[in-house]
Amino acid sequence: MLRIGLTGGIGSGKSTVAAQLQALGAGLVDTDAIARQLTAPGGRAMPAIAEAFGTEAVAADGSLDRERMRALAFGDPTAKARLQALLHPLIGEECERQAAAHGDVPALVFDVPLLVESRRWRERVDRVLVIDTSEDTQLRRVVARSGWPADTVRAVITQQATRAERRAVADAVIHNEELGLDDLALSVQSLWQRWVSLGLR
Template identity: 80%
Template structure:
């Protein structure tokens, strides 16, 4: 099974590419979805998060208060590292469990927003695919999707790896600026044909 690390900045269109790869027959392990599961009410990460950051980080339903944690973590590398220290081992365990559960597929895609930042994923996948877009495009998409103010979106982008850093780590880059869905799908199909051939595994 060919293991692909898929990454890109917020608003790049990475999730759309992941869905298109699934449609072609790939399995998908979504680390964001796993993190949400771990920080949902009763999630495995919540006791350690409350212990590390205080009970105010839990919402009334017992889930992570994401807005409060985002406010605390922005501009504070120590907080981000402590949070990652709680989440990343649990995410890693669940990723491997889900990978085994997918069985025999031609490709398994790991959707990892912080693939470049983590430093550990390069050794866990065969290829890295980056979905790239300009910062202005990212901001426009996220504002339309989430309703966040522009300064919040740009603050998130500033905390992520730069476009240059992601491209430097990539085996392939999809430049998803003004591509329509059909054109984006053709890009994904082209990569599929190149990478899934037995000689490239």
Template identity: 60%
Template sequence: MRIGLTGGIGSGKSTVAAMLVARGAKLVDTDAIARSIAEPGGAAVRALVTEFGPSILTPEGGMDRARMRELVFSDVQAKKRLEGILHPLIGAECEHQAASAEPGQLVVFDVPLLVESKRWRAIVDRVLVIDASEQTQLERVIARSGWAPDAVRAVISQQAHRTLRRAAADAVIYNEGLGLAELSAHVEGLWERWTVASAR
């Protein structure tokens, strides 16, 4: 079974991903793939330079993520051009990694923009959304990353609204005020349900 895991920034999605891996899932992390293909020597670097020019590179030769983030937040067309380069490469690597799963192993695709990209609904069997209020998202990201509040709000505004994510979900974990033990209990319940379904 293929599970699409998504949630807004600061929702706790990565924590849930780790809990699923601890239970035996195969994780395919699209953010990690996106970072790796844009690092020095990565598969996307040449196309990025052709499209945006050498100014988007770090001195080491990888994509300057902060510079690119500023560009795509201020220019919708730049965002589409970036996605046109990255998404096919990410998709190919996702399938490559998923193919290495053991027979019967649940495959979890960690996809921050699952709802926005549209294509994922046809690729996964279930969608799990980790949800939290925008205020909680804001506080978590500031505490974790030290970003300015406006920078966090800019990211949230670029992501699908919580209502849209929940509407696309087969299951939702409302990660608001939960301790790790409570969160783990929710994950365990879904794990038991989905592993039984996968075994049929």
């Protein structure tokens, strides 16, 4: 089974590519979805988060207060590192559990926004696929879909790996700048043909 690490900056179209790979037969392990489960009401990570950051990090429903945590992380880089130190081991455990549960699939895709930043992920996958787009396009897409202020989106982009850093670890790059859904799907299908159907690098 080929293990593919899929990554890209916010607004790059990574989730769309993940869905297209699933449609071709890949299993998907989504680390963002796992993180949301861990920090939902009653999530496994919430007791440790409350202990580390106090009750102000916990929303009224018992989930992680994402807005407060985002503001804290942007203002204090050590807070972000502390949160990741709590979450990453739990995410890793759940990733491997889900990977095993997929059984016999031709490829397993790990959707990892912080693949470059975490470094450990490069050793866990056979290939890295980067979805790349300009920061202007990222900004436009995220503002349109989320309603976040532009400054908030820029702050998120700044906190993530640069485009050059992602491309430096990539085995393949899809430039999702002006591609429509059909053209993007064709790019994904071509990559699937090489990597999975033909087993080529």
